[in-house]
Amino acid sequence: MASDVDSAPLVGRADQLAALRAALHDDIGPGQTAAVFVTGESGVGKTRLLTEAAARLRDAGAVVLTGSCLDIGDASPLHPVLQALRRFDADLAAGQARTSSAVRGLLRTFAEESGGADSAGALLERVSAGLSLIAEGRPLVLVLDDLQWVDRTTRQLLLYLLAGLGGLQLSVLAAVRAESLQGAHPLRRVLTELRRLRSVRVLDLAPLDRADTDRLAGEIVGTPLAPEAADQVWQRSGGNPFVVEELARDLRDGHDGLSDTLREIFLSRVDVLPRQAHAAVHAVAAGVEPVEHWLLAEVLGLPEPELIGALREAVAHRLLVGADDGYRLRHRLVAEVLAHELLPAERAGLHRRYAEALTQAPAELHQARLAHHWRLAGEPGRALPAAMAAAREAQRLHGFAEAHRHWSAALQLAATPTSGRSGAPPEVDRAVLLEQAAETAHQSGEHARALSLLAELTGGEPLDPSCGLRIRRARYLAAAGRSAPAEAEYRGVLESVDCTARDRAAAAARLAELLLHLGRYADAGQRAREALELAATVDGSTTEVVLASSALGFSEAFLEDPDAGLAVVRRALETAERSGGPEDVACAYLHLAELLTGPLNILEEGVVVARRGAERVAELGLGRTYETRLLAIATNGLFRVGQWAEAEKVVAAALRHRPSGADAVELLLARCRLSVGYGDVEASDRDLEAVATMLAGGGAPRHVLPMLILRAGLAMWQGRHDVARQAVQRGLTESRSDDVVLLGALAWHGLRAEAEAHASRTVAVDPTAVRRLRDAVDRVTAKSVTAAGPVRLNADGFLALCTAELTRLDGRGDPDAWARSAAEWDKRHHPYPAAYSRLRQAEALLARRSRSSTASKLLRQAHEMALSLGAVPLTSEIRTLAGRARVELTERAQPTGRRPGRTRSTGVGRQSAGAAPATATGEPVADELVTLTAREREVLTAVAEGLTNREIGQRLFISERTIGVHVSHIFDKLQVRTRVQASAIHLRNRGE
Known part of the structure; x- marks a missing residue:
């Protein structure tokens, strides 16, 4: 149940990788040994973690030997070590003849040694010498997968190596499937002893948390999952990476239902259980989790010692999880798989036993669970009163979404014909059910559903x-x-x-x-x-x-x-x-x-x-x-x-x-x-x-x-x-609103649009539109006079913007009007319109070719404000004007807005087809790439073509890591956060 390491990214394991490197490389010196045993359930990512850790240790200068144990026990002694040596020899380059000779010499040692008490000790000594020749003074790491199947000879060799080999710096990294270490498995005793050594760590690899589960699924699908799909993947997988990958691939490929791969994996894990443990898993799968111990005892009818033994087996095989409040399935997929393995009569009988057990224990009675089990037992007459009681209880606790589900279930149950066995349902007024279902639908945000139910009621x-x-x-x-x-x-x-x-x-x-x-x-x-x-x-x-x-x-x-x-x-x-x-x-x-x-x-x-x-x-x-x-x-x-x-x-x-x-x-x-x-x-x-x-x-x-x-x-x-x-x-x-602030904002946007059209000369100014906008400004002015003080203050801010925009329509632009607008928004502590006003004030000053020092100061202030917000289009326009005016801008402020990695297409500079990029005043855009070196321009060109860092490195004969450094420098100089933004700037400066 290992993941395909070539097709899925490693997610959520950064801390574990750092811990492995520290334990196996950074914290041990010459002559010392260390070991980390990674345990965890099938599919949790042990093999993937070992592969990534081995690569990083190899990059750090260690000699890494990698092998896997076979599921045939002692029939193949020393198989993982022999496999590791053969793989290592096959990967050696032609110039490493000395190392290759040492590897082959050690392989001959294994082939020549025969059994016997005397030869065992000699074998271990010769292996020690052979590994020292292979290491050549470097750290040596032995990576072994599926150690639960390790043969006795390899187990003895590991213990001997970890006991110390003189000057050999040795580390062992091994993965163990936790559910396989049952009963008297010899490795359980070995791990228990090794845990006591300071040089040995046992790392239990847990499933992914919700955030990493969503991230892994999104990486495979190619886009973040919709909330409903993400919830389903999380509930079904329990964070197991292998299961997450399989479910995500099914989503990506449009497959419905459960894949045969997952179905067979989980069925095989259940089928190996003893009979009573098998029944316990089926019972928990049919129950409402968590299933209490007393309730399982009633449903299964087993004596306490046998029940404990069955549950212990199911927990040990990583199918159930036990806690103080009861038992849960480790993966909800088990319930989906097992639902098809029972006959309908078997399922109904199981639910009936649950309902009868809950009915006989009134102190523990949970109406929602009782309704659920009676319904699946085919007893709608008994499920209806329980569903209504559950709905009222949910309403009392303000759980309106749950209440709506229960009232909806009650509506369905009231309309379901009853069998002779279940008896007639209680007399229920359907109008009451509809009324309650509609109200709880509204309270839980299902407004369309509420209207539909109300229409049915009337x-x-x-x-x-x-x-x-x-x-x-x-x-x-x-x-x-x-x-x-x-x-x-x-x-x-x-x-x-x-x-x-x-x-x-x-x-x-x-x-x-x-x-x-x-x-x-x-x-x-x-x-x-x-x-x-x-x-x-x-x-x-x-x-x-x-x-x-x-x-x-x-x-x-x-x-x-x-x-x-x-x-x-x-x-x-x-x-x-x-x-x-x-x-x-x-x-x-x-x-x-x-x-x-x-x-x-x-x-x-x-x-x-x-x-x-x-x-x-x-x-x-x-x-x-x-x-x-x-x-x-x-x-x-x-x-x-x-x-x-x-x-x-x-x-x-x-x-x-x-x-x-x-x-x-x-x-x-x-x-x-x-x-x-x-x-x-x-x-x-x-x-x-x-x-x-x-x-x-x-x-x-x-x-x-x-x-x-x-x-x-x-x-x-x-x-x-x-x-x-x-x-x-x-x-x-x-507009029919009394909100003069909203109307003022609308009028500003309209006047700004006309002023932008006038400046760009791409769209003619519409006199009728301008006249209507002036009327709107007059209306805001008149209404704000009688408005309360704070309302008038906000309206005045937008009126100041409108007045300043009107001066742009004349083709002149009034710096004083824009200064008043900036002051108004400064008083309100609203940085965005304040920065915009400073930009326009500087633009008006530069157009008059006066007070250039003031304009420079204003541009720097506006740039810092826009940059701190992360306002990419506004920042870009400020930079364009500054570049044209030869004003050097500071880069002290860092954007505090949208997180890096989120694609943001700015759209800045988008013009009509075939037109050259232009500023708001219609002049050509300055070269935004002027700060890039020749090499950075080459890298940016490749980024704009959609190449990955690895592909760019292959084209330019540079390492992938160096390409990453170049890309970071490009982002910093262009003040962007994504490859899409950088590509947009590249294309804009090429006139595309």
Whole structure:
């Protein structure tokens, strides 16, 4: 079960390799010996580790002899040593005749020696002398694989060699299959004795952890695995590298099911077990892990001593893992393999025994497991009440995803015909099951599923006369990102004379929350006040009070009094925490974090609140919904303050929840904002396309406008100014938001697109578009006058950018306008727009051929800020202008953004077909490769052709290691992190 060492990378073993080199080479001197015995289950990577370690020890100057033991015991004495010597002799070069003579002399020694007490000692002495001749004063390493099959003579030779051979510096590296060392295996006793020696180490090679498992599978497939596929590989493999490789190859090649190779391997390991151990493995495979000892005893019906013996055998053969809480399969693949080895009646009987054992032990009863076993035993009537009890228990513990699975199972069980043996199922109202399944689907983020179940509950009618169901449908629609029908539903409830005061209070409060997300803050405040008035007449309306208070506080903070509004939102959170309702707490945290990071611009506190709230709602079971939204808020706050690397970690963690609906849109927009800043064109396009698909047919301005702003920003870096214009003009048409900050950002992007088009002379300026943009700027100016102070401050920053961009449209550019813009963003501690403003200020100064020293200083400041962010397109444009102006830039700041190794296609300098690369002002790009040496240019040319370091070395007659050094220097000088970025610069400077 060894991996194919030529086809899979070595992953997750760096620490072990370092330890092996230290133990076998670095820490021993002349005349000393050392040994490392690597143990582990089949497929864990022992052979691969030995091969890599042997290569590294050989590179370090050691003489390495490598052999493998045969599974025929003492019938082939000294086979691994003889094999190692023959391999070594075959690899010797023609100029190593002396060493070859010593090897062949030692081989003759083995052939000539005969048995007998006297000859054994003589053989060991002559082997010692022969190995000394082969080593020629160098360290000698003997590498032996599959040592569990070692013959007696080789075992005696190893012990003799490790006892010391005078001046010979000897190391032994051997691999032992752990499950083979059973009973009285002679090697067990030898290893026990050797462990006591300071010069001997036994290294138990563990399976890979989750991160390394994902990495290995991704390397084989050729791309990172989707979350679902990665989870499946991890669960099925248990981190065993061989199994990971097989599963990954099946994924890569599109094979369904389990490969015959894996099936036969695991079946053969189970088949060699004694009968009772075989039954124990089958029982654990059918159980819900971990399977407690008492439960196995009931299911198997074995006396305690026999049960212990059976389990001990299964654990020793590395099929089961025992712990305090019970027994687990080491690999879940065993369960898949064994599921096909039992007859249907055998499987049903096994599950029945589990269910009966759980039923007879009420103190240990676990309803979910009971429902599972009764269902697989063919008893839906008995499984149904257990499934319902499990669902209620999961809801009580805020496990909404688990609760939804149980309610869904209950729906299926209620519709399953029962046999005469199982009896009639209990009377259950299907409407109750549908209602519970829909609500838990919504709470766990399955909004489309919730709407489907609700439609089934109402018979498919678009509007149900029940006010409660209409409110519920509106909630699900809003969560799915379908704002318009949700708003219509809420308004319908408020206008209906059949709805109670409680219904109208709930509809008003949730409508206020929806309007807040739509950016209609004045309307939200009005509905929130209405909801509070209605809630005051109804007992037990905590949820309505929390939602309405949060919306009212946000509205007041944005439009009127920031301090008073913030205080209202904080009190709403306190009220929610006292009530303990999961969604109440989540909504209050959401509004507080949005208020701090948005209109109030208290970014540091807002990020802290968002992350603290994410942890809190995760405890309440809302990880896939509200936690992801809160982490999206934290990501956006971190982006604005320039902590892009941290923002990337946060959004990556949130996406592991695989959110849907509006929650997914929030996260994708947050990630896309980072990608646009980094210049990752492909990632940005993917996220924008995903968002556009999810918003098809409608969407809230809080989602549509950011999507269009990001589309415009990306298009400008690509030189596609017409695409940027279209995105902004669409945003101006569709905007109904009161959010002057969002509208200001949209107007800036539109004016910037027109200014970029004017400077590049590739797209004509559109006077109609400019006129609409000027109107938008006037609208932002007028609205911001009456807005709260912090909101006005943020809007003023974008207005300063708009004013400065308008000066570029005249073809002049006003340095003073750009200086004011830079000062505005410095006050807000937003490094990205501040760096951009400095770039434009320097550009305007240079165009006027005045104050070149000031321009140089501004370019250096902008460059340092952009470089520290990892903003590749902005950094590139700054460098282009600096190169044209002969300004030397410093390289002190190091990018803190996206990790090296992540492909990032900048798209900077992309022009129309056949056009020469140009700057934003239409002038030719300076030679960005001027800092490279002639050799580095050769290497870069080969990199751009897609060659590996080894292939480049073969072409240029340089070692692979030296090529790696050249590539590192190229990356440093060009300030890139990937081969793709370096290739893009190479092609750009060739005019391709």
